[in-house]
Amino acid sequence: MGRENKPKMKMRNRTREAVEGYLFALPWLVGLSIFILYPFIANIFYSFTEYNIIEPPVWVGIDNYRVLMHDSLFWKSLYNTIYYSAVVPLQLIIALLLALLLNQKVKGQRYFRTLFYLPVLVPLVASSILWQWMLSPNYGLVNSLLYKIGINGPGWFASESWSKPALILMGTWTVGGAMIIFLATLQDIPRVLYEAAEMDGATVFKKLFHITLPLLTPAIFFNLIMGIIASFQVFTQAYVITDGGPMYSTTFYVLYLYNNAFRFFRMGRASAMALILFIVIFTITLFIVKTASKWVYYEAGGRK
Amino acid sequence: MKKRVVSFLVVLVICGLTVFSLASANGNAAVKINYWFSWGGFWGKQHQEILSAFNKTHPEIKVTGLTVPYNEMIPKLLTAIAAGAPPDMVTIFGGTNAGLYEKMFTRLDDFVKQNEETMGPQNWFPGVLEYVKFEGKLYGLPWVSSSEGLFYRVDLLREAGLDPQNPPKYWRDLEVASEKLTKKNEQGQITTLGFLFPGDIRTFDTNWVPYWFYRNNGRLWDPEKKKMTLTDPENIETLEWLASWARKNGPEEIERFLVSAEAVNPEMEGWFEQGKLAMTVSGPWSIGHITENAPNTDYDVTMVPYPESGKPVTTNYIDAMYIPRGNKNLQEAWTFISWMATEGTTIWSTKFGEVPARYDVAASPDFEKMSRYDLFKKIAVDYHKYGKASLPGFPIRTILRDQATRYYQQVMHLKMSPKDALEELQVVMQKELDKFYEKR
Numbered sequence: 110m111g112r113e114n115k116p117k118m119k120m121r122n123r124t125r126e127a128v129e130g131y132l133f134a135l136p137w138l139v140g141l142s143i144f145i146l147y148p149f150i151a152n153i154f155y156s157f158t159e160y161n162i163i164e165p166p167v168w169v170g171i172d173n174y175r176v177l178m179h180d181s182l183f184w185k186s187l188y189n190t191i192y193y194s195a196v197v198p199l200q201l202i203i204a205l206l207l208a209l210l211l212n213q214k215v216k217g218q219r220y221f222r223t224l225f226y227l228p229v230l231v232p233l234v235a236s237s238i239l240w241q242w243m244l245s246p247n248y249g250l251v252n253s254l255l256y257k258i259g260i261n262g263p264g265w266f267a268s269e270s271w272s273k274p275a276l277i278l279m280g281t282w283t284v285g286g287a288m289i290i291f292l293a294t295l296q297d298i299p300r301v302l303y304e305a306a307e308m309d310g311a312t313v314f315k316k317l318f319h320i321t322l323p324l325l326t327p328a329i330f331f332n333l334i335m336g337i338i339a340s341f342q343v344f345t346q347a348y349v350i351t352d353g354g355p356m357y358s359t360t361f362y363v364l365y366l367y368n369n370a371f372r373f374f375r376m377g378r379a380s381a382m383a384l385i386l387f388i389v390i391f392t393i394t395l396f397i398v399k400t401a402s403k404w405v406y407y408e409a410g411g412r413k
Numbered sequence: 414m415k416k417r418v419v420s421f422l423v424v425l426v427i428c429g430l431t432v433f434s435l436a437s438a439n440g441n442a443a444v445k446i447n448y449w450f451s452w453g454g455f456w457g458k459q460h461q462e463i464l465s466a467f468n469k470t471h472p473e474i475k476v477t478g479l480t481v482p483y484n485e486m487i488p489k490l491l492t493a494i495a496a497g498a499p500p501d502m503v504t505i506f507g508g509t510n511a512g513l514y515e516k517m518f519t520r521l522d523d524f525v526k527q528n529e530e531t532m533g534p535q536n537w538f539p540g541v542l543e544y545v546k547f548e549g550k551l552y553g554l555p556w557v558s559s560s561e562g563l564f565y566r567v568d569l570l571r572e573a574g575l576d577p578q579n580p581p582k583y584w585r586d587l588e589v590a591s592e593k594l595t596k597k598n599e600q601g602q603i604t605t606l607g608f609l610f611p612g613d614i615r616t617f618d619t620n621w622v623p624y625w626f627y628r629n630n631g632r633l634w635d636p637e638k639k640k641m642t643l644t645d646p647e648n649i650e651t652l653e654w655l656a657s658w659a660r661k662n663g664p665e666e667i668e669r670f671l672v673s674a675e676a677v678n679p680e681m682e683g684w685f686e687q688g689k690l691a692m693t694v695s696g697p698w699s700i701g702h703i704t705e706n707a708p709n710t711d712y713d714v715t716m717v718p719y720p721e722s723g724k725p726v727t728t729n730y731i732d733a734m735y736i737p738r739g740n741k742n743l744q745e746a747w748t749f750i751s752w753m754a755t756e757g758t759t760i761w762s763t764k765f766g767e768v769p770a771r772y773d774v775a776a777s778p779d780f781e782k783m784s785r786y787d788l789f790k791k792i793a794v795d796y797h798k799y800g801k802a803s804l805p806g807f808p809i810r811t812i813l814r815d816q817a818t819r820y821y822q823q824v825m826h827l828k829m830s831p832k833d834a835l836e837e838l839q840v841v842m843q844k845e846l847d848k849f850y851e852k853r
Contacts, residue, residue: 162491163516182819247602247673261600264665267672354615355668356822371488373811374510 156380166377173381183382185357186365187389192273193343193361196280197336201329204284208291209321222292226285237349240279241266266351269358276346276359287332294328295321326405334394341390362386443475444745446501449490451483459764463757467749474745490517490737499737501746502753504556506732507620512808512849514545514552519736521551524747532751538797541770543805544731553735554754555770557762560727560797562714562788563587564685564699565692569594569605573691580715581692584654587718588661594691595662603662603670608692614659614667614825617817619810620730623803626651627726628719633813636806639850643839644832652831654720656824664826686710696728697789701766704784714788716796727792729800731770768793808849816841 131138156173158166177183211222228236243250244265252262263271302320311319344363347353353360353368362382370379452460457480464476479500481489487509493499494517525532534542538558545553567577573593581587587608594607610625623633631647634640642648659667674684684690685699686707694717703710716725734753736746755771762769763779766789775794783789804810820838823829 161513162488162495163513241676245673245676246669249673249676256600264669264672267668268665354822356826357819368815371484373815374491374513 152380152383155377156384158377158380160376160380161374162376163374169377173378174385177378177381177385182357182360182365186360186362189273189358189360190341190343190362193276193280194337194340196277197333197340199277199281200284200287200336201332203281204287204332205291205325205329207284207288208295209317211288211292212295225288228282229285231283233345234349236279236282237346240275240282240346241350244275244278266359267355269356272351272355272358276343276350279346280340287336290328290332291325294325298324323406327407330397330401330405334397337393337397338390341386341393443473444742445475445477446742446745446749448476448478448502448504448749449481449486449500450478450504451481451486451506453480453482460761463753463760466760467752467757471748471752474748476749494737494739497739499739501740501742502734502736502750504732504734507730510808510810510812511547511806514547515550517735517738518552519738519740519743519746521554521736521747524751525551528751531755536771536773538729538770538772538775538800540729540800540802540805541731543802545733545735547806547808553733554750555731556734556753556758557732557767558770558797558800559696559730560768560792560800561694561696561717562727562792562796563692563717564695564712564714565590566685566688566710566712568711569688569691577713580713581718582716584718584720584723587692588658590692591658592661597666601666603666605688606662606667606670606690608658609690610655610658610694613671614664615671615818615822617814617821619804619807619814619817621728621803622817622821624717624726624728624801625655627801628717629654629723633804634807634846639846641839641842641846643835643842649832649835652824652835656827656831659825660827683707685712697766697768697792700783700785700788708784714791716799725796725799726801727796727799729768729770729797729802768797809845812845813842816845 155166157168157170159169159172160166207225211218211225215221231239244252246252246262246264246267249262249265251265255262265271265275298321302324303316306316306320342363343361344367347359347361347364348367351359353364363386366379366382366386369375369382448464450457450460457478461478464478468475483506486503486505490499490503490505532554537555541555541558542551545551545555563580565577565580570577570580570590573590575590575593581590591607594605595603596605598604610622616622626633626648629647629651631645631651632642633648635642674689677683683702683706685693685695686703703712717727719725734750736743736750740746755774758767758769758771759774759777759779761767762774763777763783766780766783769775769777775797780786780789780793804813807813817838820829820834824831824834
């Protein structure tokens, strides 16, 4: 025992700490490997095969990808999904406006916050049925109200041109999640900045555009990425309400993937679609992250 | 303290082992078999009662039923078979790819040979066994069949100046009646639809839509030559007639009508009773629904119309029972499936007015206790004689449904001519069919 043993003890301690750390993380690592990594690698393999579950997979090389490139419904489903992702900026704007309103000191503020968050808790299948009723072309609440003010309401889920806008409208109902994130970030903005601006005679709009929005950019960045990832995986609403119609106008990418896998027994083609979707979402996310340095401001540190 | 904890744990383990072994001992008296089906809620409970009836009369076998939602049945079943843990028996609504039968299900020909008198083909209505065969080999037994008639509102026909005693017999009669019976409001929305096709204008459902072609002497494929025959002149003529119905009513207005109806009830039950649908093709299950919900509905049933140069044909779409491959209790599963095909289905069909697939079941006097037995007999027995299997033995039914729907929608939304649609579909489907047979 002496000074020369202290570095060895330190190393043994560090090794022990590392082992303990990994042991604690082991359940998560095992779960990640079994439920994320393995299916991901298996998916890549199956995308190069013809596989109907019941028979062993047969290697077909890039045949699935080639067929998809020539499949008009593949491209239509991609177009439908990109169209639907227009819900994301709309959700962000509404969530932001709601957060600004709910940040005001008014009576019943807590109840209003709860009320606007509640739709997020409604299961998607239940809300799909609800909106199916509300937007029923001939008997729904929305068209009945429109008719009272002299407007012949559109077909909504029955119309090729209105079906996606109907789903986008439905999507704006669940902005509560993004709203909460904005609200939390708003409350982190130091009051002194507003006070200093007020002393310099800043108007409400100047404060909004020069203090609030810049300091909200991290939350906007987060909500934008999460929103894009979620919108590209839209499925339940179309599955419950329209089954991809009318005229395939709501056949979204994941719905078509599901049909290929479970209705047409084409697991290989569905796996190819899954890999393409991963690449598309990854590319878009990477683009947003790379551009973030130009427009996302982190508090007290300028841009990151 | 430590000793007490250890003693407690030892006692707990001993108790647990005792309970487990007792349970196992009781369980060993009967062979347990699992059975999957898609009836849920009220129907699921009713179906479980049939299983209880079997278990009472067969103490050596214990059947446990599980409801698997319809949309999940095939994927779940495929996964279970691939994993080597399939249910011992399964009931599937409608058909799936016959080309998969030999991979998915146990062949039943030997069992049928051993029980020729009760299970031989002479016991079943025409065509029903075709649904559970592939290349002549039997893979399942029918649970119930179907048959259809044209349901029509007597009062609405009278109001429109039509004679309810002479309901539509041919396609041209159907067209005239449909036009007179369709009503629209001041916004141009359909408030009463004169006639609705099954499959409407969206889906080429292979259980229903092919029958319009059969009525016009058409067929969709030649099983001997393994060739699609979609472009035969009779088929083009049929699709043109279907499109003319869409043209007269307007595809957008039909969509609005359908979507509005489905928001209230996905199966559109009740619309005929409410007078929103004046005529529709349906089966005996609608009789039970009308009797229960709107017994004063003034209606009758006739044969589904056909062209004057054609012939009467009715569906005999079945729900079928299968024994998946990899089953470890084959004899018990066969005992159960054969009981279900005879006694089980008799209990069910007589209670709910389903169309029997077997002659002996159809002869059960319990059917006569049904309300409106006169209509039930017309559809389930008289019209059933004109039954024809839809695409029997067609190996890639789901692919046909997918591809044909793409063209069918275009035609019914007046965006493509029937001739062009069938020509393109012919090329696509022949390629898929050739691919299937090349792999075999």
